[in-house]
Amino acid sequence: MKVLAAMSGGVDSAVAAARAVDAGHEVVGVHLALSRMPGTLRTGSRGCCTVEDAMDARRAANLLGIPFYVWDLSERFKEDVVDDFIAEYAAGRTPNPCMRCNEKIKFAALLDKAIALGFDAVATGHYATLADGPNGRELHRASAWAKDQSYVLGVLTEPQLAHCYFPLGSTPSKDLVRAEAAERGLQLAQKPDSHDICFIPDGDTRGWLSEHVRRAPGDILDEAGAVVGRHDGAHGYTVGQRRGLQLGRPSADGRPRYVLSIRPVSNEVVVGPQERLAIGTIAGGRFSWAGEPGFDPAEAFACEVQIRAHADPVPARARLVPIAEAERTEQHRAGASREIVVDVDLERAEPLLGVAPGQTAVLYLGSRVLGQFTIDRALPAQQRADVVGAL
Structure with missing residues (x-):
């Protein structure tokens, strides 16, 4: 060969x-x-x-x-x-x-x-x-x-x-x-293993981005929509971030707040308590299969989902579904007609933490890689549990 x-x-x-x-x-x-x-x-x-x-x-x-x-x-x-x-x-x-x-x-x-x-x-x-x-x-x-x-x-x-x-x-x-x-x-x-992003060798992603993405100051909001701080560029924040928020208004219970979401259209960063980072459902497009699945992915199937290279996979159920126009968000990719929806099996696993749109989710069946997709949206675990409990 x-x-x-x-x-x-x-x-x-x-x-x-x-x-x-x-x-x-x-x-x-x-x-x-x-x-x-x-x-x-x-x-x-x-x-x-x-x-x-x-x-x-x-x-x-x-x-x-x-x-x-x-x-x-x-x-x-x-x-x-x-x-x-x-x-x-x-x-x-x-x-x-x-x-x-x-x-x-x-x-x-x-x-x-x-x-x-x-x-x-x-x-x-x-x-x-x-x-x-x-x-x-x-x-x-x-x-x-x-x-x-x-x-x-x-x-x-x-x-x-x-x-x-x-x-x-x-x-x-x-x-x-x-x-x-x-x-x-x-x-x-x-020779030591390489790590970090190869084109940002000093590891300062935020500093590098400030030179390549237009900085536009905006508001930091709590979940109720109240302004609790200001940012100098939403691109400098990631979901799950706690440090460096520079909030001018403490939370009512005194507990620390974390970045829950980033709204690029309105240039807003939303913060809230840590438990709101617990995700029970993820969905997204830009998907591909690592070989023929061997089944119809439009029918719900059992699998495991992994959202980071060194994260533990968690049991879940997934399916490929049409994107309902009413459910489109600013995170959905233009022109996408279908997406993969993955529900974590909350009876067997802890919710996913700190899920950010843009991350890659890889689906496994045992040791086999089924395929992957780019996460566009996430549903909090409690909201997912309430929906399942009402069925």
Whole structure:
């Protein structure tokens, strides 16, 4: 098999490429240049895709004896990931740029180019597994849940899964991968993992956004609509935030308040008590299936839902339904005709906390990834419980 190994410059992708070579595949390494500032160097463990990372990837490829190239996808990355990130925040949503990067860059632009060049598969260092099910290729969690990365791969579709190769999926721990890298003589064996948003390497998301999103002061309201403070830009707030609200008027009970929602049209931030962050129902669009579900998603089905990469999945029931015009909110995407509605099984699980529009929800059936969607709206758990109790 002819394999294109995506080499980020980290230990995982280097070992994945090495295992592809050991498996007898014809392997070519490629590093994606995504930064529009080619002089950028990594600081500690923040960021990725820097000049330093490219050099580390090249050294690893040389040690493995495979051809190596650098592909400049910075323009595509800016349009599909950075600009999308800015637009989402400007619209009052909290996006996940890593999901968009996997969807638009690593498994769309890269995979499309690889197939056009005659490669059979793209290998990455992600911790996830693939299986052939009764309805085609399926995506599953890695054998080690602590390192599982299937959540960020939930955007992949069946045609893309057919050309994916994850050599690390059955590895029990990252320590074993580092030990293997050391045994192979890879200098990056102890290189720290990257974290945070790669195009905001200093970790100051609010500061970065203030340079890219127009700042417009507005009101901070309580749930009754009373003005309790002012903000200098709604994009600087996220659902669930407690610190930095600078409220001029304390709550009647003296308890702290949290951001409950952001209203981009009126430029208002709504705050309230922590219990109002408990969510029982989420819904949204921009959905995709990671392979054929094997059932009609318009009929309610049991599943688990996970709303963050490192969150615990919770039992739920989901269904694909038409969007009722009367229920449209400013968070709904224009032109969307259907959405996925997910009800948490409140008898078996705690409500979801701090759910923000723009986040990605990934649905699982056991270890299998069913698909994903972008959250547009959320219903408080108490309101959901009242509705269920009245049925």
